[in-house]
Amino acid sequence: MKGVAHVQDVLAIEAQGQVADLPSSTYDMICRGAAINPSAPALSFFATADDYRNPESWTYRELMRDVTRTANLFSRLGVQRNSVVAYVLPNLPETHFVIWGGEAAGIVCAINPLLEGEAIGELLVASGASVLVTLAPFAGIDLWQKVQSVLHKVPALRHLVLVNLVDRMSTEKRFVARMLQRGECSRLYGEGGVRSAVPAQIDIHDYSTAIERESGVALSSTLRISLDDISSYFCTGGTTGLPKLAMRRHGNEVANAWSAGQFFGESIGPGKVIFCGLPLFHVNAVTVTGLLGFSRGAHIVLGTPQGYRGEGVVKHFWEIVEHYRINFFSGVPTLYGSLLDVPVGEHDISSLEYGLCGAAPMPVELLRTFQNRTGIRILEGYGLTEGTCVSSVNPPFGERRVGSIGIRLPGQAMKAVVVDEAGRYIRDCEADEVGQLVISGANVFVGYTRPEQTTDIWMELGDGMNWLNTGDLGRRDADGYFWLTGRKKELxxxxxxxxxxxxxxxxxxxxxxxxxxxxxxxxxxxxxxxxxxxxxxxxxxxxxxxxxxxxxxxxxxxxxxxxxxxxxxxxxxxxxxxxxxxPALRRRETEDALRTALVEAGVEDATVSIIEDTARGMALHVELPNPAREAWAIAALGRFPFAFTVSSAAKPSPEGHR
Incomplete structure (x- = not known):
């Protein structure tokens, strides 16, 4: 199918039913994508933005070899169906091998490498990880020191697998890097080296050496993963202060990648190139610029270990797009704001079909300015870790409604409902009536690892379906487009x-x-x-x-x-x-932030009023003493995700902006 243009296309896909032989695991799903053309490029990686023209690359045959080797390594280390393999890694080829190889052997747990050591230790304990994959000591990078400091606090941990950044360096730089690395280890631990810094019950393995001993032809384990098996734990925001790990099944990840593939259609598939710059501890990078692309035989370009945060990545982004003929990338509003400061110039970016934006509301003026300046369509979407990743997106082949989070993906139910003061369901919302957003479908997760954190997230609607309360407020218009109007949870x-x-x-x-x-x-x-x-x-x-x-x-x-x-x-x-x-504190901060932005834009003495609009969420009205500053005010306010109106004593302007 070409892809989705409107809600009728979603209904048509659902009427056909899911493919009878839907893959039974994420490993099986990637195998099927690889079978489309085993010789096609699957993954490319460049370590620095200055060296983007000289990537390391893997064909689909080579990708499956290294994912399979990694799975077999974990099996040899005793990983079974309910064992947890945690990874604390930046964006590296090995990170993908660990994610998909780990899910083929047991359960993977993603941990943000930017966290401090104490937080990393808490998540390792909460996950019950028996295997940890992280970076070996490397000069100038503090990840090893943070992880090493908490290893003694993780009682279940039995194996430490170290990925060496030296292995990702060019031949001419590798010798010097190894010398610096030996010096760093000696400085930290003396003659005892890394072994002396790790508790005795934890065995240490060098990743690249270990997988060389493993077969890349087939999985060695007799275990056969099913759609009902747990595949991953991902950290998600909580309100208790305790580690909050979302448990997802293979069926959740397969279903979400399948429905997203149906939605985007031929825009993601063989011959298409996807840039991954979001961190691989986050579901967007793992699912949208990972499993989805691999499952459809696309080419994933992994840009630097730090992704978009890598030095020079944003500065060279349009060159990277031109060089690889990038068709699709995914980002957050802050990325698009940063790219506005980088002129496209003479670079040929005609290959770009669209960018996906999620994780936070996209300011309307930023969206319009970006699209007008670059010609690139931005598709705003919505999703959450508990729904695997993506639940709604503006259609790639249909009308894109600015400010909307789009229409639901096939195979997923999504609606706004009216609840009472206790949070109990009363009825479905009418068109454009604001209510609690709830989702249901094969993509919805099992629950959190701590049962007490799961008790308040489900909602009974009387239809026998399992509905997840997203904690967000929104509405659905008459054409099936959803709009966020507020966030009930306090994240x-x-x-x-x-x-x-x-x-x-x-x-x-x-x-x-x-x-x-x-x-x-x-x-x-x-x-x-x-x-x-x-x-x-x-x-x-x-x-x-x-x-x-x-x-x-x-x-x-x-x-x-x-x-x-x-x-x-x-x-x-x-x-x-x-x-x-x-809400009173947020209102105070909002008023102050907007006044500050207006002053910085050259608009003095403006009066800012905040209106709680039931249909649009928080809305603003700004009154100007000088009508000549109206264009400046609109440009400044448009960088925020609020509806607003602007007027002056001499020139009232009742028309709103979204």
């Missing part, structure tokens, strides 16, 4: 990264002067949201904002969660029952 989304407010609030409550603390997101035109913290001090105590910020630097394990501002207030806004009323 702060910074550059597509979910931050649990509890990760900020709990450490603040440990400070002897703090009585009450609350963390909220401050709108930011570059990062989407930035965390800020409000603090009410105990009577008779004193503390400055600078002192509290310094305290948090030693208490918070997640760098992205360090608040960009701390506000000490006399009293917190409270609800009638005494709970902190966070």
């Amino acid at each position: 702060i989304i910074r550059g597509g990264h979910n931050i649990d407010p509890a990760a900020i609030e709990e450490p603040l409550h440990r400070h002897p002067a703090v009585q009450i603390a609350a963390a909220v997101g401050r709108p930011d035109m570059h990062a989407g949201e930035l965390p800020v913290a409000y603090v009410q001090l105990k009577p008779g105590t004193t503390a400055t904002e600078a002192e509290l910020a310094e305290f948090l630097r030693h208490e918070i394990n997640e760098r992205a969660a360090l608040p960009k501002g701390i506000r000490i207030v006399d009293a917190m806004p409270l609800t009638g029952v005494g709970k902190i009323f966070k």
